[in-house]
Amino acid sequence: MIQTNLARRGFLLGAAGLGAGAVLVGCTSNEPEQQSDPQQENMAQGDNAEPGEPVTVGFSAPAADHGWMAAMTINARAAAEQFSDVTLNATEGTNDVNQQIAQVEQLINAGVDVLVILPFDGKALTQAGQQAMDAGIPVVNVDRVFDSPLAYRTWIGGDNYRMGVNAANYIAERLKQDNVNNPVIGEVAGIDSLPLTQERSQGFRDALRRHGFDVGPRVSAEFTPESGEARTSNLLQGAQNLNALWNHDDDQGIGVVAAIENSGRTDFFMVGGAGSRNMMDLIKADSGPVKATVLYSPSMASSAIGMARLLGQNKGLGDLAEHEVPAMLTTYSAVVTRENVDSYMDVGFDS
Template sequence: MKTPALGRRGLLFGGAAAGAGVLLAGCTSNESNDGDDDGAQSQAAANTDEEGPAVTIGFAGPQADHGWLNAINEHARSRAEEYADVTLEITEGSNDTAQQIGQIESLINSQVDVLVILPADGRSLTQAALSAMNAGIPVINLDRVFDTPQAYRCWVGGDNYGMGLNAGHYIGEQLRDVEGARVVELSGPDNLELTVQRTQGFDDALANYPNIEKVARQAADFTVESGQDVMSGLLQAVPEFHALWNHDDDQGVGAERAIDQAGRDEFFMVGGAGSRHVMEAIQADNTVLKATVLYPPTMAASAIDLARAVGQAKGIGGLAEFEIPSFIQLYSAVVTKDNVEQYLPTGFN
């Protein structure tokens, strides 16, 4: 059954006290916390297989023209399939703003209970998200943020600054005892705020290591071809260095080709995002690739969990509040040979 409009507006701004206890990392719980037992909330969080009220979740994302974006779609689909009480209405992704707005309007008109939106452009899609919220449909904003918090019930996404920070600290620790260490950065497009944030985090981390100098930085376009072209130029410009941080594992495939063609192996490489290809190379330990910093596409599965929780008026297990948070930023873990087996199942193609 569809939630009445007034009831849905209640989900936007409060009124979920009937049941705290959702295990976001796994699934949501449907056990209400009606008793006074101190263990009731933790018990509710543990009962993740119980079905609850039916929830129809609309999902609108950009075109899957990149390995990470394709993984976003797959994680959303597979997570929704785990729930007998969830119906997922997913649109064909588009990088055309007008087309994505039309898809969101169509989902609003079909009266889905909750919307998950990864906008092709957060600013341009803000009004469409506001329209959903004004129609009483809670929006889970995935990764690329809208211009105003009024456009979403909850934002969940990656930490671009933290991604650069953790890459920088990993490289810094590996080179701590190397006098005159030289580092190169292969970034994403400079017109993207996420690139600026990743570089800032990287620079802030390296500032803790006075023996390290970043001797070159060039921007690629998150594609294999651009990664190969730009990396070829960097290798010619910098005859010797100790470490390379590449912002994106897709463009890193091209960077690897350039490195192989140049026959260079005096440095180690740290990737970005967490592709399966890179994780397998880290596991094999027979190339310059020694680590990658995650920007986990599993956030799409978490967005489905959050949408289900909102639709069923639940909270999150482990938190005292009856509501889901309004902002969840994921951690950018560093994957190395020591922990790659743990993260390998999350690697994307």
């Protein structure tokens, strides 16, 4: 009697477990019902748009562990697909420096024409870049710069300092328009030990000072939504008067916006950083605190592929008088506002 009862209990438990498992597996899908990915525009123009001699581009980048980095790889692949004369040889992204060095060496051995490298650590991969250059393969160094100019033919990257400057200028102008005297301006930074965070904060501080303003309450989060929410919640409690808030990173910005909504505060506006599609949607809707975001756009990966193609074909950039691709190219940290957001939707990335 007890035996059968136990057996039945076991059977029921097992069935419940299986059922739960089946339900859970059914919940793993992430396919949106309809996809509307705005395609990136303005790739190659003029004579350069014509297909030239075929170029094989090797591509190596860190693991796509957050939205921005994922967008870098996605953009590189999409850009390569737009050119009929480009074959992309992309390696699996890795955050292991030694593995990335090995990948670059493999790409050199595979005989690619041009290399596009976004190093996990610029210092550590300098040697690998140098090796490629020595082998006669031009290297396009993306964003995180190598230690020595000998290790790359061209560098393309963003401008962290100017991100801060442009955010500060936008905030200052808006506040002056509203005739706010002695405003309290908050800052939600990224990881403070990273040079990029220090540059962004420096630019923000310097530009605000030019307007006679100062940075008020400041916290540093960790580029994750959760840390953004936690730090901002505390910041808002400490700052009962706030006129503007700059958040360095749109990935953590999801948490920052959530914290502002949780607090129910409407007395200030917020400016984002990086340019995720999510933030652009919020700017466009204009219903919440987000009024603008300063770009640090992963579209630079698309440009890097375009430049690699031109390097492989010995062409220069269309509108410049230079016969060659320049050795350095810094992207501009444009301010995306409600007025111009539509023209930037194509470079917004999914955070």
